[in-house]
Amino acid sequence: MNRSVILVLLVVASLLASCSPSHSDRIVVGSKNFTESFLLAEIFAQLIEANTHLKVERRFYLAGTYICQQAILAGRIDLYPEYTGTALTAILKENAGSDKQAVYHKVKREYERRFQLTLGPAMGFNDTFAMEIRGDDARRLNLATLSQAAAFIPHWRAGFGYEFMERPDGYRGLAATYGLHFEEPPRVMDLGLLARALKDHQIDLAAGNATDGLIPALGLVVLADDRHYFPPYEAVPVIREQSLQQHPEIADVLGRLADKISDVEMQRLNYAVDGEHLDVKDVAREFLKRKQLVP
Amino acid sequence: MNVFRFMVQNHQQVLELTAEHLRLVGFSTLFAMLIGIPLGIVIAHRPRFNQPVLAGANIIQTIPSLALFGFLLPLPWLGERSDRLAILALTLYALLPIIRNTYTGIKGVDASVVEAGRGMGLTESQLLFQVELPLAVSVILSGVRVAIVISVGLATIAAAIGAGGLGEFIFRGLAMVDNRVILAGAIPAALLALLADFGVGWLEKRLQPR
Amino acid sequence: MESPVSLANVPTEGSIPVIEFRDVSYRVAGTVVLSGFNLQVQRGETLVLLGRSGSGKTTSLKLVNRLVAPTAGKILVKGVPNSEDDLIRLRRGIGYVIQEVGLFPHFTIERNIGLVPKIEGWAPGKIRARVEELLKLIGLPQEIAVRYPHQLSGGQRQRVGVARALAADPEILLMDEPFGALDPLTRDELQREFLLLQQRLHKTVLFVTHDLREAMRLGSRIALMEAGRLMTVLSPGEFLRSTDPMASAYVRAFGEGLESAANRETS
Numbered sequence: 001m002n003r004s005v006i007l008v009l010l011v012v013a014s015l016l017a018s019c020s021p022s023h024s025d026r027i028v029v030g031s032k033n034f035t036e037s038f039l040l041a042e043i044f045a046q047l048i049e050a051n052t053h054l055k056v057e058r059r060f061y062l063a064g065t066y067i068c069q070q071a072i073l074a075g076r077i078d079l080y081p082e083y084t085g086t087a088l089t090a091i092l093k094e095n096a097g098s099d100k101q102a103v104y105h106k107v108k109r110e111y112e113r114r115f116q117l118t119l120g121p122a123m124g125f126n127d128t129f130a131m132e133i134r135g136d137d138a139r140r141l142n143l144a145t146l147s148q149a150a151a152f153i154p155h156w157r158a159g160f161g162y163e164f165m166e167r168p169d170g171y172r173g174l175a176a177t178y179g180l181h182f183e184e185p186p187r188v189m190d191l192g193l194l195a196r197a198l199k200d201h202q203i204d205l206a207a208g209n210a211t212d213g214l215i216p217a218l219g220l221v222v223l224a225d226d227r228h229y230f231p232p233y234e235a236v237p238v239i240r241e242q243s244l245q246q247h248p249e250i251a252d253v254l255g256r257l258a259d260k261i262s263d264v265e266m267q268r269l270n271y272a273v274d275g276e277h278l279d280v281k282d283v284a285r286e287f288l289k290r291k292q293l294v295p
Numbered sequence: 296m297n298v299f300r301f302m303v304q305n306h307q308q309v310l311e312l313t314a315e316h317l318r319l320v321g322f323s324t325l326f327a328m329l330i331g332i333p334l335g336i337v338i339a340h341r342p343r344f345n346q347p348v349l350a351g352a353n354i355i356q357t358i359p360s361l362a363l364f365g366f367l368l369p370l371p372w373l374g375e376r377s378d379r380l381a382i383l384a385l386t387l388y389a390l391l392p393i394i395r396n397t398y399t400g401i402k403g404v405d406a407s408v409v410e411a412g413r414g415m416g417l418t419e420s421q422l423l424f425q426v427e428l429p430l431a432v433s434v435i436l437s438g439v440r441v442a443i444v445i446s447v448g449l450a451t452i453a454a455a456i457g458a459g460g461l462g463e464f465i466f467r468g469l470a471m472v473d474n475r476v477i478l479a480g481a482i483p484a485a486l487l488a489l490l491a492d493f494g495v496g497w498l499e500k501r502l503q504p505r
Numbered sequence: 506m507e508s509p510v511s512l513a514n515v516p517t518e519g520s521i522p523v524i525e526f527r528d529v530s531y532r533v534a535g536t537v538v539l540s541g542f543n544l545q546v547q548r549g550e551t552l553v554l555l556g557r558s559g560s561g562k563t564t565s566l567k568l569v570n571r572l573v574a575p576t577a578g579k580i581l582v583k584g585v586p587n588s589e590d591d592l593i594r595l596r597r598g599i600g601y602v603i604q605e606v607g608l609f610p611h612f613t614i615e616r617n618i619g620l621v622p623k624i625e626g627w628a629p630g631k632i633r634a635r636v637e638e639l640l641k642l643i644g645l646p647q648e649i650a651v652r653y654p655h656q657l658s659g660g661q662r663q664r665v666g667v668a669r670a671l672a673a674d675p676e677i678l679l680m681d682e683p684f685g686a687l688d689p690l691t692r693d694e695l696q697r698e699f700l701l702l703q704q705r706l707h708k709t710v711l712f713v714t715h716d717l718r719e720a721m722r723l724g725s726r727i728a729l730m731e732a733g734r735l736m737t738v739l740s741p742g743e744f745l746r747s748t749d750p751m752a753s754a755y756v757r758a759f760g761e762g763l764e765s766a767a768n769r770e771t772s
Contacts, residue, residue: 061466068457070377405607408607411601411666416624417624
C-alpha cells in the first residue's frame, strides 16, 4: 500500500512540474477586450510573423489591465499593447503627469526595475480622453481648444461615461482646471452611445476616446487640452525582458512601429473594424502593407 | 462540430491552458492535504479542538469565491501575483472536505483494533502510520476527491482575476460572444473534473480496508 | 471490608509476585470504578478475575499494562512500579488478548502475529520461524499465514489473537473475556487448548471473565470482584465449598457441572 501511495505522489509531482508555463519556441501576444487593443496586438503578431522565424500565438480578449499584467508577469503572454498613462496610474499607482516624455521614461524605468518588463517605442498616438463637439459647432464658434470652449460650456448639455464621471482624473479635475460649470448636470451614458447622441443633438459635448473611429466618421472635433490636464496615454508595446533575451529580433521588429500610427490613423483603423465591420486580421494586414512594414 | 474543430486548430493553447489549470488545482490540493490531513488527525485524537477547527473550515467555505479572491489581494507577496493568490484561495476551499474526511476516517477505525495495538506496545506514531492511516486512507481519499472536483470548478473563476487556466477561455469567449471559445474552456474543465472523480474513486476502492 | 486471608493469598517463599496491586483506586467522572484493591499474582499461575459487568475487572486488567492509570495506589510488574517503567517496553513484555480480538484487518495473519517481533527488530527469518511455531502451537494450518482476518472464523481469529500475544514470548498474559464472543462449542475447544498451552508454557496469566464455569476450569485461583472491590480470593475447590454469600450466590447461579469443571475434566 505504501508503494502505490508513493507512485501516485510521484505522478502528481511530475505532473505539477511539467505544468509551469514555458514556450521558448514561440511568442504569445495578448490584448485587452476592446477593438483598439486587439487591432494593435494583431499588428504586433503579423509584424513578428512576417519578419522573423517565430511562431506567434494570440491570447486576445483578456478582460482588462490587471489581467494582462498578471498574465505577462506569469509568463503566460510575452507581449501586449498598453498605454503609458494607464501603466502609470493603474499599475504603478503613481500620480499622473502631463509630460509625454517624462511619463514614458518613468514607466519604462519602473517596469524594468520592478517587473522585468520593458517598453517598446511609442507608436505615435495618444488615446487620451477626448472632449468632442460637433464639427459644425466647432467651425461656427471657431473653437479649437477647451479654454476657448469654456465660455460656452454653461449652456451646453454634456454626456460622459461612468468612469469619466467617477475618476478623480476625470470630470472633477477637468472642471477644476478649466473652470467649467454646466447649468444642466452632465448625463451619464453608455460609452457606445455617446457619439450618436452628440450627432443627434441630444448632447453638445461628449467625453470619448481620442482615437474613436466615429470621430472622423461623424465629423466630430476634439477640443485641444491646452492646459495639459489629461495625462498622456501613449500606446506602447509591453514586453518581457526574458522574451527579448531569448528572441532579440523582436526589438528591431517592434521598433519599426515607432511613431507610425497617428491619432487620425488610429481613428481610421478603429472605424474600419467598428464602423465598417471589416475583419481585424484584414485591417491589420492592409495597414502593415501600406506602411511597408511587411515584405 | 464547430467547437471540436476549434479546439483541434488551437490545440496548443487548449493544452497550455489545461496545464495552467492543472497547476492551480494540483498545488492547491497538495497544500490542502499537507495542512488538512495532519489537522484532521489532531482533532480526531483530541476532540477538544474538533469544534473550532471544523467550524473554521466551514466558514471559509461559505465565503463566495470571487469575494475571497478580493479579500486576499492586499496580501504581500501572495497578492502580487494572481496565480499565487488563486492557489491560496483554492487551498482554503479544499480544506474542509479534507479535514472532515480525515477526522471521520480516523475516528472510524475500529476502536478494538486501536486498543489491541496500543496494548501490544505500539508507539503512538506506529499506531498512526501503520494502523490508523492505512485503515482510514480510503475515506481520506474520498475527501481529496471532493476537494479536487471543487477546485477544478473554482479554478475556472480564478481566470477572472488573471490566474489563467481554462476559465480564461470562458471569459474570453464571453467577451467575444463566441460559444466555441467558451466551450473550449468549459468542456476540458468538465472532463478534468470527471477524470479526477473517476481516477481517485478507483484508487479509493483499491485501498478500501477488507 | 478487608479481603479475608486465605492460604491462596500468601506468597510462596522467596518469590516476588509477578503482578501486584497495592491499594489501587480508580475514579472516573465521579464514579468509583475500583477502590482499595490489593492483589498479588504469582509466577506461573492463572488468576481469574470473576465478577459481573461494572465490577471493575476489565479496569483492573488495563491498569497492569497502563492503558488506564490509577487515581491512587500503585501497580508493580515484576517488582517495579509500572509508572516508572518505559510504557512501550512494559507493554511489549505483556501479551494482551481482548474479546473483540482486534486483529489488524489490513495485515495478513503472518504480519499480525509477527508485529511485535518486527517492531522489536527481529530478523525476518526469525520472525517467520516464530510465526510457524506459533501457528503449530495454536493448532492452525500453516497456509492461513497468508490469509486476512476477514477470511477466518471467529474461533480461528481468537486463536490468532492469542498467537499474536505470545509472539515476543512475554512472561505475562492479560486476557479480557477472550472467549466471550464465541459459540459454546468453540469456546470449549479454546478453553481446552488454553489449558494445554499453559501446561507447556507456564505463563503468568490474569484472566477476566463473568463465567464461573470458565473460571473454575481455567483458574488456579479465583478473585471475586463486586462493585469495584475485591471480595475474596479462593482456589476453585475452596470457591465451591465457600460460605461467602457472594461466592455461594455464584455457585447457585451456575448450577450443575461445576465440580467436573473444577477438576479440569475435558470430557
